[in-house]
Amino acid sequence: MNVADFIINDREQVSLSDVLLSHDNKTKIEQLIKEHFHIEELHKFGLPVNNKLLLHGSSGCGKTTTAKAIAKALNRTLLILDLSSIVSARIGETSQNIKQVFDKATRDRAVLFLDEFDQVGKARGNDDKDVGEMRRLVNTMIQLIDYFPEKALLIAATNHAHIIDKALLRRFQLQIGYELPNKEELDVYYDKLLERFPAEMQTITRKYNISYAEARDDAYTQIKSFVIRHLESKLPVTA
Numbered sequence: 001m002n003v004a005d006f007i008i009n010d011r012e013q014v015s016l017s018d019v020l021l022s023h024d025n026k027t028k029i030e031q032l033i034k035e036h037f038h039i040e041e042l043h044k045f046g047l048p049v050n051n052k053l054l055l056h057g058s059s060g061c062g063k064t065t066t067a068k069a070i071a072k073a074l075n076r077t078l079l080i081l082d083l084s085s086i087v088s089a090r091i092g093e094t095s096q097n098i099k100q101v102f103d104k105a106t107r108d109r110a111v112l113f114l115d116e117f118d119q120v121g122k123a124r125g126n127d128d129k130d131v132g133e134m135r136r137l138v139n140t141m142i143q144l145i146d147y148f149p150e151k152a153l154l155i156a157a158t159n160h161a162h163i164i165d166k167a168l169l170r171r172f173q174l175q176i177g178y179e180l181p182n183k184e185e186l187d188v189y190y191d192k193l194l195e196r197f198p199a200e201m202q203t204i205t206r207k208y209n210i211s212y213a214e215a216r217d218d219a220y221t222q223i224k225s226f227v228i229r230h231l232e233s234k235l236p237v238t239a
Helices: 023-037 039-044 063-072 089-110 128-146 183-194 213-230
Strands: 052-057 079-080 111-115 153-158 174-178
Touching: 023 039, 023 063, 023 174, 052 063, 063 111, 063 153, 079 089, 079 153, 089 111, 089 128, 153 213
Parallel strands: 052 153, 052 174, 079 111, 111 153
Antiparallel strands: none
16 A cells, blocks of 8 residues: 555645643643754754654644644644554554654655554554564654654653553653543633624533533534524524
8 A cells, every 4th residue: 555545635725823721731842843943053062952852631622733733833734543443453563654754754855644543553462473462563663753753743642551562652751631621711711712702602502521522513403493493483683
């Protein structure tokens, strides 16, 4: 298969200002971006540039959006690889496929985003053969990460960091955790999400203790229901 077959094309443009981050996470990401803008100057002082970032935590809280925003801020191509779709029963084939994607990211000086990273280093089964093959895959990934050049940027994301091989985790210079937003954070998100709609569409039932993605989907479902009810009742709907 061609390397392009493994890469997800997503051309959505996201600015860092559009990503809802804690103050600490935002500071770390802004520092990372600035390091890559000043990579040559930092090298003159013998300083390494962080280029391996692990995003971990609750699903739907902004990990993928963060990767898109970093790529946009750096004006780099974003290569998205969903590891759950590339892992094959034949571990050797999987290793070769992953290597092809790493090679392309290096050539293109791209931002390589590895989604579902736990698919590579998750807990092994009891079968000795399976354990041996998975260890070889983990070793391949460790080597690829170790030799990934600073001119490119590697971002991995997982909802289950605790099951990833510790040797893999140690390769990431920067690790950022994502948690479910609290009520105040969700209210800020709801306000921003609803501001483009007429006032009559903004009176939705706000749900809490959910992720940003779940809040968005539920809000849009309620708004669509409102529009459909008015259309079916022949009532005017102001766009």
